[in-house]
Amino acid sequence: MIRKIAILTSGGDAPGMNACLRACIRAGLYQGKEMYVVYDGLRGLVEGEIQQVNKDFTQDIINRGGTIIRSARLPEFKQDEVVAQAAEKLSDFEIDALIGIGGDGTFKGLQALSRHGVTVVGIPATIDNDVGSTDETIGFTTALNTICDCVDKLKDTSGSHQRCSLIEVMGRECGDLAMFAALAEGAEGVICIEHPLKEEVLFKKLRKMKAQNKSHAIIIVSENLLDINELASKIATETGFDTRTEVLGRLQRGGSPTAHDRILAARLGSRAIDILVKQPASRIVGVKNNEIVDYDINEAVEMKHRHTHGLRDLIDMLQ
Ligand code: F6P
Numbered sequence: 001m002i003r004k005i006a007i008l009t010s011g012g013d014a015p016g017m018n019a020c021l022r023a024c025i026r027a028g029l030y031q032g033k034e035m036y037v038v039y040d041g042l043r044g045l046v047e048g049e050i051q052q053v054n055k056d057f058t059q060d061i062i063n064r065g066g067t068i069i070r071s072a073r074l075p076e077f078k079q080d081e082v083v084a085q086a087a088e089k090l091s092d093f094e095i096d097a098l099i100g101i102g103g104d105g106t107f108k109g110l111q112a113l114s115r116h117g118v119t120v121v122g123i124p125a126t127i128d129n130d131v132g133s134t135d136e137t138i139g140f141t142t143a144l145n146t147i148c149d150c151v152d153k154l155k156d157t158s159g160s161h162q163r164c165s166l167i168e169v170m171g172r173e174c175g176d177l178a179m180f181a182a183l184a185e186g187a188e189g190v191i192c193i194e195h196p197l198k199e200e201v202l203f204k205k206l207r208k209m210k211a212q213n214k215s216h217a218i219i220i221v222s223e224n225l226l227d228i229n230e231l232a233s234k235i236a237t238e239t240g241f242d243t244r245t246e247v248l249g250r251l252q253r254g255g256s257p258t259a260h261d262r263i264l265a266a267r268l269g270s271r272a273i274d275i276l277v278k279q280p281a282s283r284i285v286g287v288k289n290n291e292i293v294d295y296d297i298n299e300a301v302e303m304k305h306r307h308t309h310g311l312r313d314l315i316d317m318l319q
Contacts, residue, residue: 002096002119002276004034006050009067010041010074010102010109013253014125014139016261017067020101022058023269024123029055031277036095041072041102042109046082048089062262065142065255071102077109087116097276099269101125103137104301107284111297114282120297121272122284125265127253130174132303133295134286138268140176141260143252147181150248151218155185158216164206164241166219166228170252177252178222179311183318185218190315192222194307199234205319206239217241267292 007024009017021037028035037057039049061068076082090098090113097119100110103126110120124131127143147169158165171177175192182190188205191197202219209217221228232243257265264287271285271292284300286293295303 002033002280004036004093004095005097005099005273005276006036006038006090006093006095007069007099007101008038008041008045009069009071009125010100010106011071012073012103012126013067013071014127014137015065015142015253015255016138016257016265017071017101017125018061018064019257019262020123020125020138020265020269021067021069022061023266024099024273025053025058026055027270027273031273033273033277036093037069038098040070042074042077042086042106043072044070045086045089045098046074048092050089050093050095063256065257073105074109077112080112083109083112083116087113087118090118097121097280099123099272101138103128104131107131107297107301110282111301114297119276119280120282121275122297122300123268123272124284124286127177128171128174129176130172130305131286132305133284133300135289136264136287138261138265139253139257142255142258143170143177144180144184145258146252146255147177147248148184150246150251151181151185151187151220154246155216155218158218158244161242162216164217164219164235164239164243166221166232166235166243166245168221168223168228168245168247170248171222172224174305175222176308178220179308179315182220183311183315185220186318187220188217188319189219190221191219191225193225194309195312195315197226197231203235203238206235206241210240
């Protein structure tokens with residue numbers, strides 16, 4: 001039987017991680033479990049930064065962005081001896097199970113721990129929405145709303161100056177933030193892995209807009225694909241649009257989570273505890289067609305994110 005459960009947050013932080021931490025702690029305490037937190041993600045686990053917590057710890061954190069137990073990236077966790085050290089720390093504290101809140105990288109770390117006999121449950125939280133075993137990750141809709149808020153503001157100034165604005169958004173290997181933002185903003189263009197740049201098509205469209213004296217154009221670009229400053233000067237030369245670039249960067253990861261993300265966090269967190277109470281096993285929880293689901297961890301890490309082809313067509317049709 002599982003008696004003691006520890007929780008950590010790992011990888012890039014995401015709004016809603018605190019709400020999820022709260023849900024796990026409260027659901028665990030409700031089930032009579034001893035609850036622990038690990039500070040500083042997997043790095044803190046290796047170093048044994050583990051502390052028992054009670055309900056007071058979760059007071060007023062549901063609305064807070066970031067993660068109060070902090071996060072870290074630890075590439076060294078790929079080494080088996082580092083994983084073994086982490087597993088040993090958990091056994092020193094007599095912890096029976098570990099919940100990891102994070103993205104793909106976190107789940108790989110959890111999987112490695114499960115191979116050392118640790119019972120682990122993963123909860124998907126990353127603004128990128130790039131986890132294969134879930135339709136949606138905690139933090140995605142908050143980041144999307146943040147992007148929309150920024151683009152709305154940019155539209156004001158872009159329109160006043162009749163400019164073309166290139167806006168770079170996050171999403172390391174996944175264009176969901178870019179595509180959903182383009183759809184939500186009615187952007188004139190989107191460039192991401194799933195919707196690659198076709199220079200001539202873009203230039204033709206912008207030239208036409210310029211000729212029709214349209215007030216401005218918004219192009220959303222996923223990070224790490226191209227140099228947006230280079231593209232901006234090409235657009236200026238090819239289309240005559242005065243062009244500016246904006247990189248939204250890490251501000252997309254901050255801010256208070258939306259009600260949707262808080263509720264998703266509560267649903268996923270309570271399922272994680274449910275698994276550990278009813279049928280302890282190493283699982284990854286997620287949401288599919290608005291139902292909370294869970295998968296064996298080895299199956300889950302192999303799942304590929306379903307790229308949103310329908311969404312791409314919709315964007316093209318409405319542009
Ligand atoms: O995984 C979330 C994310 O925000 C990605 O979109 C981005 O590429 C990356 O993290 C940046 O990570 P860091 O803040 O560690 O540089």
